[in-house]
Amino acid sequence: xxxxxxxxxxxxxxxxxxxxxxxxxxxxxxxxxxxxxxxxxxxxxxxxxxxxxxxxxxxxxxxxxxxxxxxxxxxxxxxxxxxxxxxxxxxxxxxxxxxxxxxxxxxxxxxxxxxxxxxxxxxxxxxxxxxxxxxxxxxxxxxxxxxxxxxxxxxxxxxxxxxxxxxxxxxxxxxxxxxxxxxxxxxxxxxxxxxxxxxxxxxxxxxxxxxxxxxxxxxxxxxxxxxxxxxxxxxxxxxxxxxxxxxxxxxxxxxxxxxxxxxxxxxxxxxxxxxxxxxxxxxxxxxxxxxxxxxxxxxxxxxxxxxxxxxxxxxxxxxxxxxxxxxxxxxxxxxxxxxxxxxxxxxxxxxxxxxxxxxxxxxxxxxxxxxxxxxxxxxxxxxxxxxxxxxxxxxxxxxxxxxxxxxxxxxxxxxxxxxxxxxxxxxxxxxxxxxxxxxxxxxxxxxxxxxxxxxxxxxxxxxxxxxxxxxxxxxxxxxxxxxxxxxxxxxxxxxxxxxxxxxxxxxxxxxxxxxxxxxxxxxxxxxxxxxxxxxxxxxxxxxxxxxxxxxxxxxxxxxxxxxxxxxxxxxxxxxxxxxxxxxxxxxxxxxxxxxxxxxxxxxxxxxxxxxxxxxxxxxxxxxxxxxxxxxxxxxxxxxxxxxxxxxxxxxxxxxxxxxxxxxxxxxxxxxxxxxxxxxxxxxxxxxxxxxxxxxxxxxxxxxxxxxxxxxxxxxxxxxxxxxxxxxxxxxxxxxxxx
Numbered sequence: 001x002x003x004x005x006x007x008x009x010x011x012x013x014x015x016x017x018x019x020x021x022x023x024x025x026x027x028x029x030x031x032x033x034x035x036x037x038x039x040x041x042x043x044x045x046x047x048x049x050x051x052x053x054x055x056x057x058x059x060x061x062x063x064x065x066x067x068x069x070x071x072x073x074x075x076x077x078x079x080x081x082x083x084x085x086x087x088x089x090x091x092x093x094x095x096x097x098x099x100x101x102x103x104x105x106x107x108x109x110x111x112x113x114x115x116x117x118x119x120x121x122x123x124x125x126x127x128x129x130x131x132x133x134x135x136x137x138x139x140x141x142x143x144x145x146x147x148x149x150x151x152x153x154x155x156x157x158x159x160x161x162x163x164x165x166x167x168x169x170x171x172x173x174x175x176x177x178x179x180x181x182x183x184x185x186x187x188x189x190x191x192x193x194x195x196x197x198x199x200x201x202x203x204x205x206x207x208x209x210x211x212x213x214x215x216x217x218x219x220x221x222x223x224x225x226x227x228x229x230x231x232x233x234x235x236x237x238x239x240x241x242x243x244x245x246x247x248x249x250x251x252x253x254x255x256x257x258x259x260x261x262x263x264x265x266x267x268x269x270x271x272x273x274x275x276x277x278x279x280x281x282x283x284x285x286x287x288x289x290x291x292x293x294x295x296x297x298x299x300x301x302x303x304x305x306x307x308x309x310x311x312x313x314x315x316x317x318x319x320x321x322x323x324x325x326x327x328x329x330x331x332x333x334x335x336x337x338x339x340x341x342x343x344x345x346x347x348x349x350x351x352x353x354x355x356x357x358x359x360x361x362x363x364x365x366x367x368x369x370x371x372x373x374x375x376x377x378x379x380x381x382x383x384x385x386x387x388x389x390x391x392x393x394x395x396x397x398x399x400x401x402x403x404x405x406x407x408x409x410x411x412x413x414x415x416x417x418x419x420x421x422x423x424x425x426x427x428x429x430x431x432x433x434x435x436x437x438x439x440x441x442x443x444x445x446x447x448x449x450x451x452x453x454x455x456x457x458x459x460x461x462x463x464x465x466x467x468x469x470x471x472x473x474x475x476x477x478x479x480x481x482x483x484x485x486x487x488x489x490x491x492x493x494x495x496x497x498x499x500x501x502x503x504x505x506x507x508x509x510x511x512x513x514x515x516x517x518x519x520x521x522x523x524x525x526x527x528x529x530x531x532x533x534x535x536x537x538x539x540x541x542x543x544x545x546x547x548x549x550x551x552x553x554x555x556x557x558x559x560x561x562x563x564x565x566x567x568x569x570x571x572x573x574x575x576x577x578x579x580x581x582x583x584x585x586x587x588x589x590x591x592x593x594x595x596x597x598x599x600x601x602x603x604x605x606x607x608x609x610x611x612x613x614x615x616x617x618x619x620x621x622x623x624x625x626x627x628x629x630x631x632x633x634x635x636x637x638x639x640x641x642x643x644x645x646x647x648x649x650x651x652x653x654x655x656x657x658x659x660x661x662x663x664x665x666x667x668x669x670x671x672x673x674x675x676x677x678x679x680x681x682x683x684x685x686x687x688x689x690x691x692x693x694x695x696x697x698x699x700x701x702x703x704x705x706x707x708x709x710x711x712x713x714x715x716x717x718x719x720x721x722x723x724x725x726x727x728x729x730x731x732x733x734x735x736x737x738x
Contacts, residue, residue, distance in 0.1 A: 035071070038196060039064050045192035049368045050185065052289075053402045054166030058114075059188040061162065062121045065107055066189055069099030072150040100126055101144045102152065108145045114161040116637050117178075119145065121186045125193060129186060129359035129641035142638075167401035175635035176628065179644060180397050183356070187367035191339050194365065212343050213316050215283045215291075222280055225311040226273060239561040242442050243270035246433065250274045253432040254281035258288075260399050260429045263376075263409040264436050264604065266443045267555025272307055272378075275409050278432065279374045282405060292345045292375045294352045296382035298501075303534060304378070305346045318342035340366040349383060349391075350649040356394045357627060357647035372403040380408040380416075381548045385615070386624035387649055389424050392416060393628060396426060407432075411555060412548040413604070415611035422615060424622065436604055445558040446540075447566040448550060448601035450594040454572045459541060460485035462570075463522050468515060471524045471541040472553050474583045478543065478574070480724060483524040491520035495529055498725035500659050502687040504528070511535060529556065536560050544573040546586030547593065547610035551602040571601070589614040654691035657704065658713045659720055662688065669713055685711070696728040 043063030050059035069075065077092040104119035111118075120129050123141055134140035167177050213221070233240050246269050253261065254277075263278070265271035279291040295301045305319045318340065352375075355363045375398065383391050398404035408416070408429070418425035433439055454462070460482050463469050473479050476496045483494040491514075495507055512535060514521035521537075527545075529535065530552040536559035542550050550571055558567040571594070573587070589610055590601075597606040615622075623629075627647045630640055660669045665688040672681045692700075697712075705713045714720060719727045 035067065038200075039067055041196045042066065042189070042192045045196060046185075046188040049188035049191060050166075052372045053184065053368075055181065055185055055188070057162040058118065058166075058185050059192075061107070061114075062118050062125075062185055062189045063192055065103040065118070066122045066125050066193065067099060067103065068106060068122075068152065069097075069102030069149070071152045071154045072097065072099070072102065073153065074150050075099055097150070100124070101147070102149050104141070105145050105147075105149065106152075111161045113637050114163070117182050118185070120182050120639065120641065121189050124186065124359065124641070125189055125361060128361060128645075129183065129364075129639075131640045131642045132638040133640075134642075173632075175632040176393060177397065177401065178637070179631050179634040179639050179641070180356070180401075182639065183359075183364055183641075184367055184371075184402070186361065187364045190361040190365045191368065194338070212341075213313075215280060215288070215343060218312055218316055218343060219280045219284060221313060221316075222276065222311050226277070229273075229311075237561065238442065239268060242439060243274070246270050246439065247274045247277060249433050250278035251281055253430070254278050255285055256430060258282075258286050258399075258403060258405045260395070260426055261405065261407045261432055262413055262429050263407055263432045264413045265409075265411060265433065266440050266602065267411045267552070268445070268559045268561065269411075269439065269443055271409055271411075272304060273311070275376050275378075275407060276308065276311075278407070279376060282374055286405070288372055288374050288403075288405065290340070290343050290345060290369065290373045292340070292347065292352075292370065292373055293378060294347060294349055294375060295378045296349045297379070297528070298348065300379065300533075301346055301348060308344060308346065312344065316342070316344050318345045319347075338362075338365060340369045349377075353387070353391050353394060353649050354647065357390065357644055359641040359645040370398065370402070370404065374405045374407070376407045376409050378409045380410050381412050381414045381611075383414075384649070385618045386621050387647075388416070388615075389623040390625075390627045390647055391649075392424060392426060393631075412551045412602075412607045414548070415608055415615060421612070422619070440602070440604055443561070444600075444602075445561050445563070445566055446554045446569045446602070447599045448554055448569040448571060449599060450544075450571045450573075450591075452573065453575050455575055456481045457485050459572060463524070463541065466522065466539050468521045468537055469523070469539045469541065470529070470535070470537040470553075470556055471522075472527055472530050472556075473524070473543040474527065474545055476526055479524050479526050483724065486522065486524075489520075491522055493521065493523045494724050495523060495525035496725060497526060497528060498690055498692075498728070500688045500690050500725070502662070503659075503722075503725065508533065508535070527552075534559070536562070538563070538567050540567075540569045542569060542571050544571055544587040544590065545583055546614065547590045547601055547607055549586070550590065551607065554602050569601075585617055586614060589617065654693055655697045655712065656689045656691055657697070657700075657726070658685050658711055659688050659690060659726065660713050660715050661717060661720060664688075666715075669711075672711065682711070690726045692726065692728060699728055700726075 043060045046063035047056040047060035050056045073089065073092040074094045074097040077089045077094070078097055080086070080089050081093055100123050104121075104123035107115035107122065108119040109115070120141060123144060124130055130139060130141045130144070132140060133142050165178075165181060167181060169177060230244075235241065235244070246265055250263070263271060263275055265274070276291070279288075282288060283291060293301075293304060295304060301319065305317055308317050355367060358364055375395075377395070395406050399406050415422065416425050417429050418427045456478070459471065463471055463482075464486060471482060473482065476498055479494060479496045480498075483492065486492045493507060493511055493514075495504060495511075497504075499507065508529075511521060511523055513519075515536060523529070523537075527549060530549065533556070535556050537557055540553050540557040542553040550569070554569045557569050592613065593601065593606055593609055596609075597603060600606065625647055627644060630644050633640070658665065658669060660666050665685065668681055668685050668688070672685070700714075700719060703714065703716060703719055705715060714726070721727060
């Protein structure tokens, strides 16, 4: 938020210099016009942003009064000091004065609930939406509204306070809707404030924000490229025939009214491009503003974004996640990441859902651009069960009150629809595929069999009997143990998150090369390979887990249907497996179905039975942070925004370590030590970063360097293997390696 303060200072410097030469004797006049122009401009822009969801009068009021506190003598004295001007106003200097609370207080005192709701936005448009009450005597909005502030030197005429909310209130849901609405108004205000300041200070940046292709143009591009792909494909194969049926169902459903949809397609059924075809057609028919793909894993994001660029072009896609690093010169992408004003956005579950519970302006800024969009939640079954209810509430509210068409896209549709057993579920979800069972039967390419309890050596022996095979386990240690039980050979490949992302990408390229060339290829991996990674093995082994994970593993087997005879997916259990509660519970729910659905564990009926049992077991922990309860308490208007913002899709208990062995990584670490602004370098270092648990960190702490930036760096090859990644246990007998 410093940029707004700096830009406002620069704006006022020009004005001060201009009128100072013409000041009268005595105290110079205060020129208020630039500030008033800014307020009115932000008000108009914020209202335009809120118009699609009916909140324009609320946003207009917030924009008009957000900087009211700058109409004070201490603020003017601060500006003069910042611009090296010494005059009679110096006596009013009080350091860097607050300004956000004054406009908030004026609205709070001159209106009832409407003023109170807008007070949250105005008081929080720099520092973040506050709690109503706090233990601290000064931080809560309640205490701020009672505080005395410097006198206002000027005010604006105030329009009538809005009396109607933009959403249809639900009595048992009103608190949730209210806090959601306030956050949406904050989004409109913050984005307008940034953009108006940017327009004054940098016309070049404003120009970068224009020029995106519209949905109609993207549709033309899509069909031109997609039809080329269809011509190249052998339409006589069963897989391609079924993909064509999936596409036709998607195009028919595009005409349906906006709402909640599910797209249930087995792996390899072409759901990525078919869902894009649906979204483009639906956007044209219903005047939707953009298409947002929300994906659980960065590996899938990178793959999906690549596919979209191939059919739509680079200028249409915004890839927004922690591993994506735009080029230094790519200002268009950098700016679009701030507010998601690109036509196609590809992002993560973490980025999307965290933002809808956040209180920080930078996180909330983009939210209003989700309104009237199509949001496709890919691999929706991957939402952690302990976060399921808060995520479903976001999906519900977006579709109910903000014109969003939501598509739950997966090969293993979780049982998230409303029922007597699951009252938090979604209502009126329309399945796009007309014959889900028929599609799954037609695309059946594997036979899934439980082979009982096997130890690590037995699994290693079974893998060595295969020329090309994939084994997926639940933990890094399990993957390492099985891999080390196999002979040292270029045919045997290990994959886990103990490898930094760029290293894993290189290994995946090696794996694909072996498979395509018909070379021996035995891969032992954690579950990072099983969701959306495009590899095709003739045989797969999977450690016992949930049915959804088993189905994802099966999606790496006979993926392209090259074998008419179904290939084998063997599910096994380790003896006395003591993995975490999540794997135990999901495995127990899956094991109940092994006999009943032997050979057919990926069938929709099996998946439904699995999730019904698994959700029933975990219903009490579907909102582990109690976020929904905190939101519902907001119905009185006493909203605890900071407490609600404690929601995090992933609460990391890991510590990042940069592996600086690659020449590029070494240079980045060196540059980090000299850089004033480290953010860009740190983002680039993410592709060389491994996350470890605290006990693993303690074991290798003495081997790590810790530059002033606070980044832990590993420079020794003794603790990093090209075959297995980071070694969390140092070699015995070796001294500290500096």
